[in-house]
Amino acid sequence: MFSFALVAAATTLAHQPAQEVFVETEELGDGVYALITGRGGNVGLSVGEDGVFMIDTQFAPIAPFLDRAQRAVSGDQPVQMVLNTHLHGDHVLGNAWFAERGAVIMAHESVRPALINPVTANLTGATPDPLSGDFLPIVNLSGGETLTLNGQTIRLYHEPDAHTAGDIWVHFVEADIIHTGDLLFSGWFPYIDLDNGGTVNGFIAAMQSMVDVAGPDTQVIAGHGPMSTEADLEASIAMLTEGRARVAALVEAGHSYGEVLAAEPLADFHEDWNWRFITTERMIWTFYRDITGDIPQEN
Ligand SMILES: [Zn+2]
Numbered sequence: 001m002f003s004f005a006l007v008a009a010a011t012t013l014a015h016q017p018a019q020e021v022f023v024e025t026e027e028l029g030d031g032v033y034a035l036i037t038g039r040g041g042n043v044g045l046s047v048g049e050d051g052v053f054m055i056d057t058q059f060a061p062i063a064p065f066l067d068r069a070q071r072a073v074s075g076d077q078p079v080q081m082v083l084n085t086h087l088h089g090d091h092v093l094g095n096a097w098f099a100e101r102g103a104v105i106m107a108h109e110s111v112r113p114a115l116i117n118p119v120t121a122n123l124t125g126a127t128p129d130p131l132s133g134d135f136l137p138i139v140n141l142s143g144g145e146t147l148t149l150n151g152q153t154i155r156l157y158h159e160p161d162a163h164t165a166g167d168i169w170v171h172f173v174e175a176d177i178i179h180t181g182d183l184l185f186s187g188w189f190p191y192i193d194l195d196n197g198g199t200v201n202g203f204i205a206a207m208q209s210m211v212d213v214a215g216p217d218t219q220v221i222a223g224h225g226p227m228s229t230e231a232d233l234e235a236s237i238a239m240l241t242e243g244r245a246r247v248a249a250l251v252e253a254g255h256s257y258g259e260v261l262a263a264e265p266l267a268d269f270h271e272d273w274n275w276r277f278i279t280t281e282r283m284i285w286t287f288y289r290d291i292t293g294d295i296p297q298e299n
Pocket of ligand 1 (some may be wrong): 086088163182
């Protein structure tokens with residue numbers, strides 16, 4: 001017992017973050033919450049008589065603050081189940097904190113092998129090293145599963161080629177709430193991870209499948225960005241569809257990547273959609289690579 005306590009204390013210290021992280025807790029109704037820090041993928045939470053179900057875990061130093069925020073609304077219960085919406089570091093690196101406290105980690109079946117594989121793990125950007133042990137999902141989903149939890153029917157949908165190859169989005173049916181994972185960057189150009197099986201048309205199709213399920217009053221927790229609605233999904237679909245078509249027309253006319261860039265095909269989208277990670281140029285780069293299969297060189 002003593003050594004266990006010592007290990008637990010050491011683990012706590014190792015995870016102790018240096019700085020306070022502010023977690024904004026948005027109560028959406030029916031025991032569903034969004035935990036928003038602006039530092040990683042937005043977290044979803046279902047709290048009720050069956051326990052605590054968390055969607056995504058952000059980064060290791062942030063996990064203790066997410067835990068504190070969820071305990072404030074769950075009556076100090078530990079998280080029982082975690083779903084990772086996909087493999088990126090800003091959605092999975094808090095896993096160990098919750099697994100060490102009893103949570104079962106779930107993800108699409110492609111996520112666990114990808115996190116173990118050093119090549120794939122290095123391509124996830126915010127996931128610098130292969131992961132092991134408590135970081136890894138132990139329930140491997142194929143999509144189409146339904147959870148019955150806290151009075152909710154919770155449907156899990158897999159999108160095979162959207163943001164990555166292993167995206168799952170979540171619909172709380174009775175509460176009428178969707179957690180999109182990274183299938184919605186609300187009001188921003190989206191990151192589409194072509195190295196991990198993402199495609200532009202698959203990303204558009206994924207957003208359309210959420211629109212098909214959503215109604216005008218559906219509350220949408222975006223992977224990144226503020227609380228959103230069906231209209232935000234539709235706006236992103238329209239922008240991506242039009243943007244890809246413009247770049248495809250330039251490619252079909254025989255233009256090089258440099259010529260496509262110079263033509264500024266997304267100029268009128270820049271003010272609304274450009275942001276520091278996916279700039280307008282990066283979005284054109286993504287469209288060009290998605291259409292041609294070639295990794296564009298700058299000149
Ligand atoms: Zn992501």
